[in-house]
Amino acid sequence: MSASIENFLKTIYSFRNLEARDTKPGSIAKALGISNAAATDMARKLSEKDLLEYRKYQPLQLTPKGERFALQVIRKHRLWETFLYRTFDMSLLEIHNEAELLEHATSDRMAEILWNYLEKPSFDPHGDPIPNGYGFVDFEKDSKVLFKAEEGQEYRIIRLVSNDEEFYNFCCDNKIEIDNEIKVAKQYSKNQLTEISILGRQIVIPKEFSNNIYVTKVNEQ
Amino acid sequence: MSASIENFLKTIYSFRNLEARDTKPGSIAKALGISNAAATDMARKLSEKDLLEYRKYQPLQLTPKGERFALQVIRKHRLWETFLYRTFDMSLLEIHNEAELLEHATSDRMAEILWNYLEKPSFDPHGDPIPNGYGFVDFEKDSKVLFKAEEGQEYRIIRLVSNDEEFYNFCCDNKIEIDNEIKVAKQYSKNQLTEISILGRQIVIPKEFSNNIYVTKVNEQ
DNA sequence: TAAAAGATTTAAGCATACTTAAATATTAAT
DNA sequence: ATTAATATTTAAGTATGCTTAAATCTTTTA
Ligand SMILES: [Mn+2]
Ligand SMILES: [Mn+2]
Ligand SMILES: [Mn+2]
Ligand SMILES: [Mn+2]
Numbered sequence A, B: 001m002s003a004s005i006e007n008f009l010k011t012i013y014s015f016r017n018l019e020a021r022d023t024k025p026g027s028i029a030k031a032l033g034i035s036n037a038a039a040t041d042m043a044r045k046l047s048e049k050d051l052l053e054y055r056k057y058q059p060l061q062l063t064p065k066g067e068r069f070a071l072q073v074i075r076k077h078r079l080w081e082t083f084l085y086r087t088f089d090m091s092l093l094e095i096h097n098e099a100e101l102l103e104h105a106t107s108d109r110m111a112e113i114l115w116n117y118l119e120k121p122s123f124d125p126h127g128d129p130i131p132n133g134y135g136f137v138d139f140e141k142d143s144k145v146l147f148k149a150e151e152g153q154e155y156r157i158i159r160l161v162s163n164d165e166e167f168y169n170f171c172c173d174n175k176i177e178i179d180n181e182i183k184v185a186k187q188y189s190k191n192q193l194t195e196i197s198i199l200g201r202q203i204v205i206p207k208e209f210s211n212n213i214y215v216t217k218v219n220e221q
Numbered sequence C: 001t002a003a004a005a006g007a008t009t010t011a012a013g014c015a016t017a018c019t020t021a022a023a024t025a026t027t028a029a030t
Numbered sequence D: 001a002t003t004a005a006t007a008t009t010t011a012a013g014t015a016t017g018c019t020t021a022a023a024t025c026t027t028t029t030a
Helices: A003-015 A025-032 A036-048 A064-087 A092-105 A108-117 A165-173 B003-015 B025-032 B036-048 B064-087 B092-105 B108-117 B165-173
Strands: A154-160 A181-188 A193-198 A201-206 A213-217 B154-160 B181-188 B193-198 B201-206 B213-217
Touching: A003 A025, A003 A036, A003 A064, A003 A092, A025 A036, A064 A092, A064 A108, A092 A165, A092 B092, A154 A165, B003 B025, B003 B036, B003 B064, B003 B092, B025 B036, B064 B092, B064 B108, B092 B165, B154 B165
Parallel strands: none
Antiparallel strands: A154 A181, A154 A213, A181 A193, A193 A201, B154 B181, B154 B213, B181 B193, B193 B201
């Protein structure tokens, strides 16, 4: 299983449930930085290996087998992230970039060693769930993106999803961190801005960032 | 720089000073488990990139540039070994096998993080020196293989070099470990056996193993 | 020193993972 | 319902890293 295949399956899996993201070859190609033609090619090949279903012009769909493989890679990625974050002084972005490489050079045995050493963690430092050895994903808390949160409600930040350095710098500068609590002051819907208060400060967050921040209601806990 | 190229350069470097090992394409091919033709091919390509000198039928020789690259890979390999050995409950063989993969998925930044975290180690758990960031190898102690040690002399074990599971099992069972001291009782030269005493026990070691054990005289310290 | 044995190189070919350009299908707009 | 814009697929081609088989060179041995 090459790194190219692993990244391909992983990308399909993670786009699966995201609105505003489909799993047609073009979208996957864009995410991986390859041409549409290359993605179509890869899709054909993987469908022959029974890792996904490919029908012309349709979104790609992982088979059960393909999903299991994707989850193994995601598991290794998130175990490394968790390990690097706890062990070294590395940022949320750095751990992601290193894990993006390490995930493809990790034996199943190494994954088990990490998993035990970390005491069977359920979530990585971005708040993403860590699949277990059998491919199952732990129950995800009921959550929504900050962009769609209700005015006046209080929420807890449970997840930060991005590969963008500026996003993480913004989070860092404004104490937007997992487990911190916020109150949604106002949604400027037309301009797609969200105003929140966090640790006593008011800040306005544009869509580009508020779409990467997942929150859950505090009283629903 | 692909894993294939990295392994190729690394192998040439480590065969360089070993007697009973030359650096002709055939030897490298055998070590890497590829065909002679593939090794010759690779040699031609790398010589075009100024990483080694290739003249037909002659041993391969790394250029200064090639040597720097090789040392970077060896550095990453040994840093991972040291890290895995200290952090987890892994054997001398396991750490080698994992490092063989991880070395190719390690950024320069990650190597520096490991290096600092480990407090700038000079040797890995097998007793092999760790090149520094500029490609220089720390001074190696005056050593010889146990196979060639003098009868009656006392030595300290400083290095274990092998990829063979049985060798490491043998070492483990007989307390042949870095820093342990031994006395060479007898060299059965014709039969290539070395008898030593270690921690009060006498054992006879055949050439296949005694050639992988490096020792240094205790009083020469 | 000449043949035999052994190693190395050349040649031809294959799988993977990509590219660009052209053809074709889908989707959106008038 | 056409047409235009957009996306996808097909086709042709490239670089990498391998393979086996044949040709050639080097080394050994008699
Ligand atoms: Mn990756
Ligand atoms: Mn993550
Ligand atoms: Mn390797
Ligand atoms: Mn080592």
